[in-house]
Amino acid sequence: MKKLVSAPALFLWAGAFLIVGLLLAFWWAPVDASAMGFSQKIFYYHAPIAETSLVGFGVAFAAAVMYLRTQDLKWDRLGYVSVRLGLLFAVLVMFTGMIWGKSSWGVWWAWEPRLTTFLLVCFLYAAYFVLRSVVEEEQRRATYAAVFAVIAFIDVPITWFATRLIPEGLHPVVFKAGDTGMEGSMFASFMISMIGMTLLLAALIRHGWQIELLKDRVTDLKSILGG
């Protein structure tokens, strides 16, 4: 069992980066020159959250591969925790994206490729939990969850690519963030937020993983005492 030593430190680092990133975004980085204007500030949270969500699913993918290779349930627990956090962040992406969409395009929802991809990602990983809930036997549940986590992660870039196949004109608003290019101060603020968010994910995964492993330990001890 790993010691909890540096977990709080990880949370502190994450908090520090996120607060500094937020301050820089509002006080240092200039207001966006394009039509988006001040509402573009949400970008400093929205994009890092999106990236973090994908990192979460990436960790779940790696954990799934490790589980299938070793059949060690600790990797299943890591995968479970990572998907849970990835999904949480994916839902946040949808919300921040909708807020941004409302303020800059005037609509809560647009079938924009990235947002659409995240919508599907939410469905995909919601299915992961449904799958887990209908398999009683623990090893089998872990195996299926791992297989599905592998398939789902591979499907994410394919989905993103597919949303670009929809013929132009069928979706009214095309949003391209890279158009204006980013100034140095914007980029720096963005990167600091991004690092902060990634650290937050790492801290949460680590924390959640340890809780799951402790739960297993409790179950084991209970069965020893009870039996």
Next chain:
Amino acid sequence: MSGWGQIGAILRKDLIRELRTRDMLVSMALFALLAMVIFHWAFTVRGDTDLTYFTGGMLWVTFVFAMLLGLNRSFAQEKDEHCLDGLLLCPVDRVTIFLAKTVGNLVFLLIIQAVAVPVFVLFFVEGGFLEGLPAFLAVLLLADLGICALGTLLATISMNTRSRDLLLPILFLPLIVPLLVAATSATTLVLADGAGVREIGGRLLFMLGFDAVFLVVAWGTYDFAIGE
């Protein structure tokens, strides 16, 4: 016995069974035809509504849902009579079982399409279908392969769970969306805009890539999906 012989044996067994009982094919075909009629009423909001731009969507939504019916059946008998154990006892690569089941489902889907597509053309396509036929068939085959490969893999997983056929759509539909997007837009381009193979080349390539990726994924994970 070679893997090809075993694929043949499983395929023959499934075909004999299905042709004898016909429970899967009849349901799938009736469902497909009913879906088209319902789509007609659902989308004809005015007397003069032009449904041409909905053709791709109607067709592929119909086939994906019809295939869900078939996929649920394709492992039901193996599971119900414990035949899956009998199959797994045989000296057979698990991937061979996957390939045989995928080909079997593909055959069933093609049989349904052989019935449903002419009716569909009759209902919704106004002239000029034959020029687009090569492009249409290319879309059909590539989309079918992806639907059956991914569907077979996921049906193997869902049949081993408590909720069985309830689970499959939830796993299958979000994963198949990319293929559905490509097939739908390609079909609509062919049927509504008269596009040829060249115009939809990018989409065909995308579908080919999708099929290849998930065949490889299934290859790597099928042991786990069907195992213990």
Next chain:
Amino acid sequence: MAAAHYRRDGATPLEIEIEVEGLRKTFGRREVLKGLTFSVPRGGFLSIFGPNGAGKTTTLRVLATLLTAREGSVKVAGHDVREDPMPVRRAVGFISHNAMLYPDLTAQENLRFYADMYGVADREARITELLERLELSARRHDAVRAYSKGMRQRLAIARAILHRPRVLLLDEPHSGLDPRAVDILDGLLTDIREEHTFVMVTHDIAKGLEWGSQLMIVEGGRIVYERAAGVDRDSFSAVYREHVRDGSVL
């Protein structure tokens, strides 16, 4: 071979057909088999007794490659079940209380399917021979759905020995059979007794003693008792009650 068994008379060394060493199997974090070690010589008949959930069927399924154990070594017919499962599958026939037959296919179609899966060279001759032997020839073109339980079980035996396996694994073969079907099954076992090595999991102490040349009691994933055959029913029942907490099943 170092681990060769010797007959009672000490004359002929027998080759080991099934060799299990330190077999452990976990489902999730629940350990079902906690280190099993035993072996069966060629032509032997091992009867495994034990209460429900003791790990008997799990052991059998590991031998049949239907389950994989990560710890311990299991060799069947000279091949490791984990490293080299294909020759093991060819060498093993499995009879359980589930017939593993497709109800919509006829007896002949079922056997043809399995014969093709195993690559039986003389398919038609072998199928005809087995159907004769199991007295199913008259009904060979009937769908299995229309068969009685006893007939299905006979056909299941045909399915299991179709590919001339060296090892036959029997999982509660007598359970759910009517007396007539039990007689037929026993007659069959007598017929094929010399041709195979057997492992039988059973609740039926009389049958287990009748057939077994080796007896074993498993409880809680461990072997709690083993001996060679040659014990009467009463004293074995006493032994069973002594080793198994819930011995009332006998």
